[in-house]
Amino acid sequence: MIELSLEEIATVTGGRLVGPDARITGPVVTDSRECAAGSLYVARVGEHADGHDFVPAALAVGAAGVLGERAVDGASCVVVDDVELAFAEVARAVVDRAPNLQIVGITGSSGKTSTKDLLGAVLARFAPTIAPYGSLNSEVGVPLTVCRIDEATRYLVAEMGASGVGHIAYLTKIAPPSIGIVLNVGQAHMGEFGSVEAIARTKGELVEALPQDGVAILNVDDSRVRAMASRTQAKVILVGLGEDADYRATDVSIDEAGRPSYHLTCPLGEADVRLALVGEHQVGNSLSVIAAATSLGLALGDVVEAVAGAGAASRWRMEVSEVGGGVTLVNDAYNANPDSMRAALRALAHMGTSRRSIAALGEMRELGEASHDEHTAVGQLAAELGIDRLVVVGAGAQAIAQGARTAGMTADAITTVDDIDAAHDVLVEQIAPGDVVLFKSSRDSGLRMLGDRLVEESGTPAFPVTEVTS
Template sequence: MIELSLTEIAAAVGGELVGPDAVVTGAVTVDSRTVGAGDLYVALPGERVDGHDYVGAAVAAGAVGALSTRAHDGGPVVVVDDPVVALGRLAHAVHERLTGLTTVGITGSSGKTSTKDLLGQVLDAVAPTVSPPGSFNNDIGLPLTVLSADAGTRYLVLEMGSRGPGHIARLCAVARPDVGVVLNVGSAHLGEFGSAEVIATAKGELVEALAPEGTAVLNADDARVAGMAPRTRGRVLLTGTGPTAQVRATDVVLDAAARATFTLHAGGETHEVSLQVVGAHQVANALSAAGAALAAGLTPGQVAAGLSAAATRSRWRMEVTARADGVTVVNDAYNANPESMRAALAALTTMTGTRRVAVLGAMGELGPGADDEHARLGEHAAGVVDLLVAVGPDARQIVAGAASATATGAVAARPHREESVHVPDRAAARQLLAGVLRPGDVVLVKASRSYGFELLAADLIADGGGAGDEVGAQ
């Protein structure tokens, strides 16, 4: 963060400084365990612990002060009514002071983090860029990302999530983007929004926030996203595979590891791109990243080179590991919705292997249609994998859908197909798979974040003797 005194911070957030003034020369953190010299500690209430209990420890560790709802004997405090609101106000004040900065906001039902990671690496190859790994896309994570920028930062890439109307507008008020990227409108959080139309309205808050000199990068292959064009005052840049896209991919080919190569058409130029990330769905993410980078001032050649060099930076997103015994584990356990499930299964089916095994858990936040969505997932999986293992009580309908599709002949027979299996929990899945996996199998592990399937993926890797010839996080 740029250096600010506690007095300046108090003025920016509408708080009151209690104690001596000091200058914040380090970072802003919400975790007392990571505090270093010169930091500002923000005391947040939590489900298990209250950050206010650790103000003294943070100051002892080197923090020059804290944002808190009350004064503390341990050191100077800027007292505020709501530390989360104050954090956003501080980020806004810092963002307003940063000159020569191009800010990019990214939203969508799926692919936000992958696209952010691609774009961050493309931009960072040209100039100093802030784009942290992980999904810092809410009222806490986004301000912390903004506050990690300083006077030397030239590009700031912000991921924007939404749990309802008004959320993205609020994030844009913290740091208004110069470039707004909308990836897709899908089923993620459908139970909270109620309909795809409401999701589209909420996602479109990003392009509404752009100034006239800004650029909206919209996915032309998604009708609801393309339909957001009239909602922005900025210029519109369309990406996709169709003829209306100004940033377009042709000649898409997947290799044996499900990594795509394609020809990038942009700005009257063509360049070859060879992605290091896994899955055909990454082409759309790469095109959105390309559009944002072009809007930020990069050349098509710089964009193509950056995309070809970029790898996945955030955990549990199509991480591919070859076990010592010859089994390949694909850990895509960070999250799941109907669209991302199908994308991951599509990637699995293009990977070289003797058998394709899908270990799937439930998809959360789908609302009243959850059972039908899980049944449809099972029907789809039955037609593309050799062994389907559904894990947990919320995943029963996956196997029911697969059984229905098989019984009715709705899916074509596969030479290695085995009967779909439901198990009660991750431990049972691990035990089952230990007895059936064999060299040459490729195993996809995926579920919504709350089910913790990254632990199952780690167990499966360990059960095979650990990593062999490391494929790595793709």
């Protein structure tokens, strides 16, 4: 981190320092267990825990100071009225002390984390780069990421999520981007936004925040994203499959492992691009990454080479495990919405071209009134893609089974279960040598843990891969 004193933190937040001044030379954290010597511990007050209760634990491992809403005996504390807002102000102060920093913001209803990981890996090949761990894309996650930069950091990749109008605008004030990527507008968090139009308005806040000399990278194949070109003063670069894309992919193909390749045409020239990532949806993600990296002045050939060498980085995002009996387990169950569910099923279909495919699917949450219809549509797509077997997990996902049946999937190919323990038992019984199995659901539906469990058991008698005749 760029060092700040507690006095400086008090100044930028409008807080008051209680206790002696100290310099923050270690990580800035919101979890006392992650404190180290010189840390700033941000004592948040949540629904289930009060961070101030953990200040003694933070001090015990070397925290130099606390940012909180009340003083704690024995600690040097910057006391503020609202710790979340104050944390944002600290992060912005860090950005303002890094004059050579260039920030790329990424948003979209799906694919943010995969794109962030890919861009972070590419840029890190050329200069010191900070990108979020996992999905730190919220009003707390973005400051945590920002506070990891130091004087040497050249690039910051900021993933920006939202659950309401104004959220992304807020995040751009913490980490003001010079390049903004909008991947897509889908139905994630529909229950909170109320409409796709509200989602589009919010995603567009990213390009509205760009400076006149900035760059907005927009998906030409999503009409709502494309329309954001009128909402920015920045230069617009269109990416995608459409004929008028500035960075266009043609001749897209998918190998048996689900990895795409394509021919790229852009203002800087042409190149053949191969990805180590799984899923055709990664084509659009990689186009955005290439456009961003070259907009930062990096050579096209070097960027394409770096893209080809980058694999999945975050857990539970098309995470492929090859286990006993030639079985492939694909764990994409960190989160799910209709768009990402369709993308994962299409990837499974490609991987299952010459193998038997099994989809273990759970509930997509936060879809509001559209939930039943969207789950039904997922089941229909699974049947239309020729997925061989379907295991539907949990009451909230049962419309998936209904949709699959109406689209022609036979009853004996569909199993519905109440929970992940029951799904585990079904899969252990059904999985055969050579199968490819997808796990996909929203985070709280728990299928990511089911995928991990089967990977862990793959070398034990609890995972008896057996031959099947049907």
